[in-house]
Amino acid sequence: MPGIWIYSEDSAVARQLLTAGLELKNAMKQPVAVLTLSGEEAQTFIDAGADKVYVVKGSNPWPESYANAVADLLTKEQAGVLLVGGTMRGKDLAAKVAASLKAGLVTDALRVACAGDGIETTRLVYGGLAVRTETVTLPALVTIPPRTFAEAAVQGTGQGEVVIVEVANDDNRVSVTNVCPIVRQGADIAAADRIVCVGRGLSKKEDLTMVEALAAAVGAEIGCTRGISEDYRWLPNDRYIGISGQKVKPELYIGLGISGQVQHVAGIRDAKVIVAVDSNEKAPIFEAADYGIVGDLYEVVPLLTKAMQK
Amino acid sequence: MQKLLVCYKWVLDEQDIKVTGDLSLDTGRAKYKISDYDKNAVEAGVLLGEQHGVSVEALTFGTAAVKQSLKDALSRGLDKVYWIGDAAAEQADAFVTANILAGAIKKAGPYDLILCGEGSADSYSQQTAPRLATLLGIPAITFVRQLSVADGRVTAIRKLGDCTEEVTVTGPAVISVLPEINKPRIPGLKQVMAAAKKPSEEVKVADLGLAAGELAPKVRSLSVKGYVMDRKKVIFKEANQADNVAKLVASLAQEGLC
Numbered sequence: 262m263p264g265i266w267i268y269s270e271d272s273a274v275a276r277q278l279l280t281a282g283l284e285l286k287n288a289m290k291q292p293v294a295v296l297t298l299s300g301e302e303a304q305t306f307i308d309a310g311a312d313k314v315y316v317v318k319g320s321n322p323w324p325e326s327y328a329n330a331v332a333d334l335l336t337k338e339q340a341g342v343l344l345v346g347g348t349m350r351g352k353d354l355a356a357k358v359a360a361s362l363k364a365g366l367v368t369d370a371l372r373v374a375c376a377g378d379g380i381e382t383t384r385l386v387y388g389g390l391a392v393r394t395e396t397v398t399l400p401a402l403v404t405i406p407p408r409t410f411a412e413a414a415v416q417g418t419g420q421g422e423v424v425i426v427e428v429a430n431d432d433n434r435v436s437v438t439n440v441c442p443i444v445r446q447g448a449d450i451a452a453a454d455r456i457v458c459v460g461r462g463l464s465k466k467e468d469l470t471m472v473e474a475l476a477a478a479v480g481a482e483i484g485c486t487r488g489i490s491e492d493y494r495w496l497p498n499d500r501y502i503g504i505s506g507q508k509v510k511p512e513l514y515i516g517l518g519i520s521g522q523v524q525h526v527a528g529i530r531d532a533k534v535i536v537a538v539d540s541n542e543k544a545p546i547f548e549a550a551d552y553g554i555v556g557d558l559y560e561v562v563p564l565l566t567k568a569m570q571k
Numbered sequence: 572m573q574k575l576l577v578c579y580k581w582v583l584d585e586q587d588i589k590v591t592g593d594l595s596l597d598t599g600r601a602k603y604k605i606s607d608y609d610k611n612a613v614e615a616g617v618l619l620g621e622q623h624g625v626s627v628e629a630l631t632f633g634t635a636a637v638k639q640s641l642k643d644a645l646s647r648g649l650d651k652v653y654w655i656g657d658a659a660a661e662q663a664d665a666f667v668t669a670n671i672l673a674g675a676i677k678k679a680g681p682y683d684l685i686l687c688g689e690g691s692a693d694s695y696s697q698q699t700a701p702r703l704a705t706l707l708g709i710p711a712i713t714f715v716r717q718l719s720v721a722d723g724r725v726t727a728i729r730k731l732g733d734c735t736e737e738v739t740v741t742g743p744a745v746i747s748v749l750p751e752i753n754k755p756r757i758p759g760l761k762q763v764m765a766a767a768k769k770p771s772e773e774v775k776v777a778d779l780g781l782a783a784g785e786l787a788p789k790v791r792s793l794s795v796k797g798y799v800m801d802r803k804k805v806i807f808k809e810a811n812q813a814d815n816v817a818k819l820v821a822s823l824a825q826e827g828l829c
Binding site for chain 2: 325328349350352355359361363364366367368369386387388391393394396397432433434435436439440441442487490491492498504512513523530542549551552553554556557560561565
């Protein structure tokens with residue numbers, strides 16, 4: 262079956278990609294199929310508009326081990342487009358499938374559209390400084406970050422074909438053990454409504470208590486820049502915001518002592534309101550802020566905490 | 572374990588790139604650097620090399636400018652650098668890059684481990700490591716935060732958003748490392764001096780036996796435009812911080828945020 266194919270090891274992300282896939286379906290006049298490792302979710306994809314669902318079943322449970330099988334199936338079916346959920350596992354698999362198919366792949370596309378005999382995409386480059394528009398020749402692979410699209414709504418007749426495909430995905434060179442969920446300290450900042458974020462303007466770890474007081478007054482989670490988590494190790498890595506860390510979409514983001522390197526700003530650009538406090542008037546964070554205070558955070562934060570408590 | 576390879580990319584320093592009024596990018600003042608993520612890969616390779624007493628080589632593909640990278644790369648503890656400076660790099664996508672790197676690795680190898688950064692600082696497409704593994708027919712272990720080698724087996728802890736997993740590999744593999752795996756060394760004067768005496772070897776794309784189709788990009792850039800944040804940029808900068816805070820809080824109240 263030529264057409265538009267969707268894969269994610271995460272079924273919620275696959276349903277988000279269906280939203281993009283159904284738009285391509287209208288433009289390209291081709292069917293949409295979902296490849297899934299999760300048989301019990303198959304009907305949800307049909308209900309959300311997929312024409313066909315392939316449940317891929319192998320003996321190895323490691324999602325990455327399905328790359329060859331996915332590539333073989335897509336070659337056999339002469340797929341035109343494969344949209345892959347841009348989780349870390351998804352990006353790994355997509356690159357392997359692209360290499361097997363000798364195909365182009367755009368990673369972390371923010372937009373995907375049919376254009377002539379290819380696919381047109383936009384994505385961020387240079388750490389978020391710029392947006393690049395590209396075309397990919399068919400067969401084209403695109404990964405799309407989770408939460409870029411809303412899940413496709415339940416629609417239509419719920420009629421569609423579910424096919425079970427048995428594949429060989431054993432690899433005796435690799436063994437996977439000790440799969441541990443990451444226990445987050447506090448809530449997931451990617452989903453937080455309000456974030457107080459701290460950067461290198463903070464001079465010592467103990468001063469985090471001052472930041473915590475502001476976060477409590479505002480009702481916010483605490484985030485940080487890469488330097489705070491990776492160089493100083495004052496906060497866990499799942500707190501750092503940026504192009505290679507968490508990308509956040511809060512209602513309110515307050516950055517403290519953050520100069521605003523592009524890599525960090527790329528992680529906060531979807532915030533509704535950005536507030537910055539920094540002593541350097543020329544810090545690039547002020548170019549990315551809705552409101553800013555030029556000043557020493559040690560003077561400003563206690564005042565702001567007090568004001569926000571009222 | 573006999574031999575390790577690190578791949579790195581020589582990229583424009585994005586901190587030096589300016590977005591101009593018409594949203595084009597001014598790279599005139601931008602210097603080049605080893606991609607930050609690749610510095611972690613170099614460090615991971617050199618640390619393993621030191622622990623196990625094995626040679627660590629590097630491979631880089633870029634435009635003619637890539638030759639400038641050799642001294643910095645070698646001063647970080649590598650034993651040798653293979654470099655490919657070719658105009659094809661200007662338009663190369665990950666498909667072309669991986670084909671060229673894989674061709675060069677087949678020529679200079681074999682290697683027990685091939686290390687890459689998680690992505691590059693410029694395009695951050697995160698494809699090179701898994702593509703290379705597929706082209707070389709060996710496993711890829713991506714997003715590695717901790718790495719060790721014992722009894723010919725590599726054990727890697729991966730970090731995958733919601734979980735970590737431990738992966739053990741027998742035989743050669745491609746590894747991509749996360750920035751958190753280490754803190755890259757800053758070469759001292761002695762290392763920089765020693766780098767001048769270390770070998771480097773130019774590899775020509777024409778000698779890699781690649782077909783024309785393998786050198787034709789599948790992804791083509793139509794435009795690159797500076798990203799502009801459409802923000803209010805209301806900045807309070809009076810000397811009296813209490814006034815500034817009061818104005819900020821009033822603004823936030825207007826936004827319905829307090």
